[in-house]
Amino acid sequence: GEDVEQSLFLSVREGDSSVINCTYTDSSSTYLYWYKQEPGAGLQLLTYIFSNMDMKQDQRLTVLLNKKDKHLSLRIADTQTGDSAIYFCARGGGGNKLTFGTGTQLKVEL
Amino acid sequence: GAVVSQHPSRVICKSGTSVKIECRSLDFQATTMFWYRQFPKQSLMLMATSNEGSKATYEQGVEKDKFLINHASLTLSTLTVTSAHPEDSSFYICSARAQGVPMNTEAFFGQGTRLTVV
Numbered sequence A: 001g002e003d004v005e006q007s008l009f010l011s012v013r014e015g016d017s018s019v020i021n022c023t024y025t026d027s028s029s030t031y032l033y034w035y036k037q038e039p040g041a042g043l044q045l046l047t048y049i050f051s052n053m054d055m056k057q058d059q060r061l062t063v064l065l066n067k068k069d070k071h072l073s074l075r076i077a078d079t080q081t082g083d084s085a086i087y088f089c090a091r092g093g094g095g096n097k098l099t100f101g102t103g104t105q106l107k108v109e110l
Numbered sequence B: 001g002a003v004v005s006q007h008p009s010r011v012i013c014k015s016g017t018s019v020k021i022e023c024r025s026l027d028f029q030a031t032t033m034f035w036y037r038q039f040p041k042q043s044l045m046l047m048a049t050s051n052e053g054s055k056a057t058y059e060q061g062v063e064k065d066k067f068l069i070n071h072a073s074l075t076l077s078t079l080t081v082t083s084a085h086p087e088d089s090s091f092y093i094c095s096a097r098a099q100g101v102p103m104n105t106e107a108f109f110g111q112g113t114r115l116t117v118v
Helices: none
Strands: A004-006 A007-014 A016-023 A031-037 A043-050 A055-058 A061-066 A069-078 A085-092 A097-100 A104-109 B004-007 B008-015 B018-023 B030-036 B044-051 B067-073 B078-081 B088-098 B113-117
Touching: A004 A085, A004 B008, A007 A016, A016 A031, A016 A085, A016 A104, A031 A061, A043 A055, A043 A069, A069 A085, A097 B008, A097 B044, B004 B088, B008 B018, B018 B030, B018 B088, B018 B113, B030 B067, B030 B078, B044 B067
Parallel strands: A007 A104, B008 B113
Antiparallel strands: A004 A016, A016 A069, A031 A043, A031 A085, A055 A061, A061 A069, A085 A097, A085 A104, B004 B018, B018 B078, B030 B044, B030 B088, B067 B078, B088 B113
């Protein structure tokens, strides 16, 4: 399977919380990241977490890391229509390389 | 925050021609730039790592003679798709990391180039 995997699609109602999940196989990464990509655009870094942390909160975003299960999640509180985008998790590797997940398309409905 | 500018944002070319895509770091020096390719509804695939003043390092399966990378200065890397074919049509994205920064800092991404080969 892929090194970094995500579910392809998530649909939520405006105001609800969104939880995007990511699993990975290589546990050697020091940092794990979440990026947002809007249609036809590049990637915007949302947040990152150091591998020795379990949780990181940044305003509406909460990242949870379970190293034992190699599972990373991104929770977006009070999801808005402007949050509709593709979300990629990524792990950092040697040579400053990033390995990206398959991406999760988040659709926010009114 | 730092800005990476990619040009052009869209290009249509004929089969057999070459296309050059530029990636510029506007307000920081980038010793390393990365070139990615993204197929529709898929993840980003790293094509190569571009190092200023030296040859690029290509990922397995990426033809270096087809995808020419030049990183002539600390603010500019170019990707040239040579003898383009319709299967080269894709979304190409560059990213740059500022000189000497650790991995917990942001890798800044260009806005991408949509290449269509007809």
